[in-house]
Amino acid sequence: MFNPQKQAEEMIRRCGERVTTGRIQVLAILLAEQRAVTHHEIEKRLSDKPRLNRVTLYRVLEWLNEKCFVHKVVGDDRIWHFRANSPTTYHQHAHFECMRCTRVVCLDDMKAEYDSPLPAGYQSREIELRVKGLCAECA
Amino acid sequence: MFNPQKQAEEMIRRCGERVTTGRIQVLAILLAEQRAVTHHEIEKRLSDKPRLNRVTLYRVLEWLNEKCFVHKVVGDDRIWHFRANSPTTYHQHAHFECMRCTRVVCLDDMKAEYDSPLPAGYQSREIELRVKGLCAECA
DNA sequence: ATATTAAATGCAACTATGTTGCAATACTAA
DNA sequence: TTAGTATTGCAACATAGTTGCATTTAATAT
Ligand SMILES: [Mn+2]
Ligand SMILES: [Mn+2]
Ligand SMILES: [Zn+2]
Ligand SMILES: [Zn+2]
Numbered sequence: 001m002f003n004p005q006k007q008a009e010e011m012i013r014r015c016g017e018r019v020t021t022g023r024i025q026v027l028a029i030l031l032a033e034q035r036a037v038t039h040h041e042i043e044k045r046l047s048d049k050p051r052l053n054r055v056t057l058y059r060v061l062e063w064l065n066e067k068c069f070v071h072k073v074v075g076d077d078r079i080w081h082f083r084a085n086s087p088t089t090y091h092q093h094a095h096f097e098c099m100r101c102t103r104v105v106c107l108d109d110m111k112a113e114y115d116s117p118l119p120a121g122y123q124s125r126e127i128e129l130r131v132k133g134l135c136a137e138c139a
Numbered sequence: 140m141f142n143p144q145k146q147a148e149e150m151i152r153r154c155g156e157r158v159t160t161g162r163i164q165v166l167a168i169l170l171a172e173q174r175a176v177t178h179h180e181i182e183k184r185l186s187d188k189p190r191l192n193r194v195t196l197y198r199v200l201e202w203l204n205e206k207c208f209v210h211k212v213v214g215d216d217r218i219w220h221f222r223a224n225s226p227t228t229y230h231q232h233a234h235f236e237c238m239r240c241t242r243v244v245c246l247d248d249m250k251a252e253y254d255s256p257l258p259a260g261y262q263s264r265e266i267e268l269r270v271k272g273l274c275a276e277c278a
Numbered sequence: 279a280t281a282t283t284a285a286a287t288g289c290a291a292c293t294a295t296g297t298t299g300c301a302a303t304a305c306t307a308a
Numbered sequence: 309t310t311a312g313t314a315t316t317g318c319a320a321c322a323t324a325g326t327t328g329c330a331t332t333t334a335a336t337a338t
Contacts, residue, residue: 017314018305018306018313018314018315019305020304020305020314020315020316022315022316023315039295039296040294040295052316052317053318054296054317055297055298055316055317056316056317058295058296058297059315059316060315063315074214075213076213078213078217078219078294078295078324079217079295080217080295080296096257096258096261099264105258107255107257109255110253110254110255111254111255112268114233114249114270115250116248116250118235118246118270118272119235119244119246119275120275121274121275121276121278122244122272122274122278123272123273123278124270124271124272125273126270126271126272127268127269127270127271128268128269128270128271129251129253129266129269130268131253131257132263132264132267133257133261133262133263133264134261134262135260136258136259136261137260139260139261139262157284157285157286157333157334157335158335159285159286159333159334161286161287177324178324178325179324191287191288192287192288192289193288193325194287194288194289194326194327195286195287195288197324197325197326198287199286202286217295217296217324218323218324
C-alpha cells in the first residue's frame, strides 16, 4: 500500500527538522509523480482550502532540495523541474526533455559518463546527460 | 590573420539574408570568444555610440541560432549562453558549467552518447552532456 | 542616383520565474 | 502551557526574455 502522504511525513520526521503540512504535501506530490514537475504544476496539485503561498512553495522546494529529498533540473524552458530522489539517484544523472511539451523525465537507469579529459584545472562534481527529442505523446 | 568582423560579415553575406551591422557585430563578438556568453556579456562588449537595443540583441541572437551560426545552452543560472558554432559542432555536444561563477565552456572534443534505451515511443534528436564543477579560476 | 518594399530596429509595455524583508504564525521542546 | 525559533504570508522587487507597433534601413528595381 503506497501512501505518499504518510511516507512523506515519515521521511521529514526522521530527518529531525520541522514537520510542516506544506513540506509534507509537496513531498507527497513529488513522491507520487514519475516526471520532474515545475513549481506551477505542483501549485495546481496542491489541495485548495488555505492553499500554500507561492513564495512558501518556492522555499519548501529549496528546502527539500537542500535536504536531498528531491533534485532539480532546468530545461530549455528555463524553468526548474523537481523530482523526488530515489535511493539510486546519484550525482550522475540522465534526463529526457521533450522539445515540444517541455516535459522532463528522469532516465534513472541511464548512467552519465565522460571519456575525454577536462581542460587543465577544471574539477568535475556532477555529470548530467540530457537527451532532447519528442516524448511518446508528442512524437 | 583572424579578423572576426570580416569573417562574420562574410558568413552572413554568404547565407543570402540581410547583412546588418547588428548581426555582424554580434557574430564577430561570438567568433572572438571561446566560452559561451550571455546576452548581458555580449551587450557589454558591444561598441557604444548608438548601442544595439537590447530587444534587437535578443532578436539577433535568436536569428543567429536559427541560421545555425551559433548554438545556445541554458545553465543552472537559467540564462541562455551563446557560442559560435565551429564546423565540428554537432547535435552531440558537451558543456562544462562552473557551479561558482556560472561560466559555460563548450567541451568540443568530448562526445555525448548514451547506451540504455529510451522509454517506449520516445525519440532522440539531440544529446547534451553537462559536466558541472569548478572552473580553473574558481577551483 | 532614386524610389520601392520588405525586413530589421527601437521603444514602451508586458509576462513569467524566482527573490527579499518583515511582521504574523505555528512547531517543538521545556 | 509557555517561550523561543523556524516557517509562513504578503507586498514589493529583480531580472530574463517577449510582444505590438511605428520608424528606419538594406536590398532591389527603376
Ligand atoms: Mn532526475
Ligand atoms: Mn557548446
Ligand atoms: Zn512531449
Ligand atoms: Zn568558475
